Amino acid sequence: MPTTAPLTSRSQTRVTTLVALLLVALLSALALTAVTARTATAATPLTVSQAIATQNGTSQTVRGYIVGEPVATSTVNRSNFSADYAIALADSASTTDTTKMVYVQLTTQWRNAWGLRTNPSLLGKRVDVTGQLTAYFSHAGLKSPTAIASVGATPTPTPTGTSTPTPTPTSSNPTDTYYAGALGKSGSALRSALHGIISDQSVLTYDQVWTALKDTDQDPNNAANVIEIYSGRSIAKSNNGGGVDQWNREHVWPQSHGSFGTTPGPGTDVHHLRPEDVTVNSERGNLDFDNGGSAVNQCSDCWRDGDSFEPRDSVKGDVARMILYMAIRYEGGDGFANLEPNNVTGNGSTPYVGRLTTLKAWSAGDPPDAFEKRRNDRIHSQWQGNRNPFIDHPEWVTSIWP
Structure with a gap:
C-alpha cells in the first residue's frame, strides 16, 4: 500500500500562503457585509x-x-x-x-x-x-x-423577547390592562370591544346614587361639599333634595331620551349622573346639547333655547364624554334602548342626543382635567367597577365617530 510522501518545505509554504489568502478574503467579505448593513440602515429619513x-x-x-x-x-x-x-x-x-x-x-x-x-x-x-x-x-x-x-x-x-411592563395605575394614566381587548382597534371594532369591557359593572340603586355623588363630585377644596356640574357652585353635601337652592341628581343623558327613567342601569349610571342646582336642572330639562341661546336662571354662563342647552366652558368636554360613554355602554342588547348621539336637536323621547358635531368639538376643546379623572377613578374603584374610556383615551372619540 503506497504511503503519502511528506510535504516539502516549499509545499508547506504554498499551503500556508493559500490559507492566509482565504482568511483575508473571508474577513474582507465580512467587512463588506457590515458596511453594506450599516449603509442600508442609514437610509435618509422621510420628511x-x-x-x-x-x-x-x-x-x-x-x-x-x-x-x-x-x-x-x-x-x-x-x-x-x-x-x-x-x-x-x-x-x-x-x-x-x-x-x-x-x-x-x-x-x-x-x-x-x-x-x-x-x-x-x-x-x-x-x-x-x-x-x-x-x-x-x-x-x-x-x-x-x-x-x-x-x-x-x-x-x-422596542424591546424584543420581553413583555412590556404594565404601568402603575394613576388618574392620568390608567393601566392598559383594563383596555387590553380594545388596544390597536379602531372604528366599529373598537366600539364593540369597548362595549364589552365597560358593560362589566356593578349596578346601583337610585338611592345609592346620592351617596356615590357625594364621593365622586366632592369639592377638592372642601370635603364637606360637592360641585354642581352646570353652575359650578360648591354646595354642602347634606343640602340635597328637591327644594329651591338644593342640589339633586341630574341625568346628563336625559332619562326621557330612551324612556329609561330611574331604572337601575342607565337610570342610575353614575358616569352620567351629576349634582346640579334644582332650578338649573329644571331649566335644562331634557334638552339636547348645542351652542347658543339665552342665559339660564342661576347659571349666567350656561345658555339655552327651545331645543338645546349649552353648559359652561369648563365642563363642555365632560358633558360630551358622558354622552359618548352612554352611547357605547347601552347598545340595546341588555333590555334597554340603543342610545346614540346624532346631529340634530329636539330629539324628544327618542333614544338620541345631539348635536354630535358640537359634542366632538367640546371634547376636543376641553380635555379631561384632574377633577374628571379623579371622578372616573372613584367610579371604577368604589362604585361601579367600570371606566369612561373617553376620559382615559380622548383620541377614541374621533376613531369611533370620524
Whole structure:
C-alpha cells in the first residue's frame, strides 16, 4: 500500500500562503457585509411632507419637529397638554397648520419618555420616529413606533423577547390592562370591544346614587361639599333634595331620551349622573346639547333655547364624554334602548342626543382635567367597577365617530 510522501518545505509554504489568502478574503467579505448593513440602515429619513404623501402601511423612519399633542383630527394642543398618548411632527418647529403634520401614536412603552404631558420641554425638539405609515385620529399618521430618538442620538428600539411592563395605575394614566381587548382597534371594532369591557359593572340603586355623588363630585377644596356640574357652585353635601337652592341628581343623558327613567342601569349610571342646582336642572330639562341661546336662571354662563342647552366652558368636554360613554355602554342588547348621539336637536323621547358635531368639538376643546379623572377613578374603584374610556383615551372619540 503506497504511503503519502511528506510535504516539502516549499509545499508547506504554498499551503500556508493559500490559507492566509482565504482568511483575508473571508474577513474582507465580512467587512463588506457590515458596511453594506450599516449603509442600508442609514437610509435618509422621510420628511413629514413625504410621510403625509406615503400613507401606505409600510414601516418608515420620519424626521420632524415635535409641534404638539393631537387630540382630534384637526386639533393639536401646543400647551396645557392633557395626556401622553400622541405627538404631532412637522417639518418646521413653528408649524400650526395640522394638514402639514403627521400624528405619531405613542404606545405604552414610549409615553413616559416622549409624551408631552410628562415632558412638555420636548416641544420643538427634532426627532426620528420609525413606525407604520397609516392614519391615526383619521389623519396622516405614524403608528406602533419601533424606535424614537432625538436627531443625533442613537434610537432606542422596542424591546424584543420581553413583555412590556404594565404601568402603575394613576388618574392620568390608567393601566392598559383594563383596555387590553380594545388596544390597536379602531372604528366599529373598537366600539364593540369597548362595549364589552365597560358593560362589566356593578349596578346601583337610585338611592345609592346620592351617596356615590357625594364621593365622586366632592369639592377638592372642601370635603364637606360637592360641585354642581352646570353652575359650578360648591354646595354642602347634606343640602340635597328637591327644594329651591338644593342640589339633586341630574341625568346628563336625559332619562326621557330612551324612556329609561330611574331604572337601575342607565337610570342610575353614575358616569352620567351629576349634582346640579334644582332650578338649573329644571331649566335644562331634557334638552339636547348645542351652542347658543339665552342665559339660564342661576347659571349666567350656561345658555339655552327651545331645543338645546349649552353648559359652561369648563365642563363642555365632560358633558360630551358622558354622552359618548352612554352611547357605547347601552347598545340595546341588555333590555334597554340603543342610545346614540346624532346631529340634530329636539330629539324628544327618542333614544338620541345631539348635536354630535358640537359634542366632538367640546371634547376636543376641553380635555379631561384632574377633577374628571379623579371622578372616573372613584367610579371604577368604589362604585361601579367600570371606566369612561373617553376620559382615559380622548383620541377614541374621533376613531369611533370620524
